[in-house]
Amino acid sequence: MTDRYxxxxxxxxxxxxxxxxxxxxxxxxxxxxxxxxLKDLVQALNDSGLASPSGKIWTEEVYRQEIADLANQTA
Structure with a gap:
């Protein structure tokens, strides 16, 4: 049996x-x-200067949609 890692x-x-x-x-x-x-995470993303894919400010909904889209791209 091989070691699991x-x-x-x-x-x-x-x-x-x-x-x-x-x-x-x-x-x-x-x-x-x-x-x-999530609320503070979204604010931190806005403060970081990293734009959302649409160029709009990060909102909770924009964040949820982007993470879902990224998950679907790698699935």
Missing amino acids: LEPHQARKRAPTTYEDLLGDAIERAYGAGIHD
């Missing part, structure tokens, strides 16, 4: 885009700053 990118079908990397970095910075609720 976690392969961190086992579900990845492609490398992340630059935008996905920047979004991930902004989310990680927000979490690192102690932000854990």
Whole structure:
């Protein structure tokens, strides 16, 4: 029997885009700053200067839709 281990990118079908990397970095910075609720996360994204894909300000709905779209792209 082989040892089981976690392969961190086992579900990845492609490398992340630059935008996905920047979004991930902004989310990680927000979490690192102690932000854990959606309202404050959205505000942190707006404060970061990272535009949403549509160029509109981040809202909770825009965030939910973008994360859903990203999940569907990698599925």
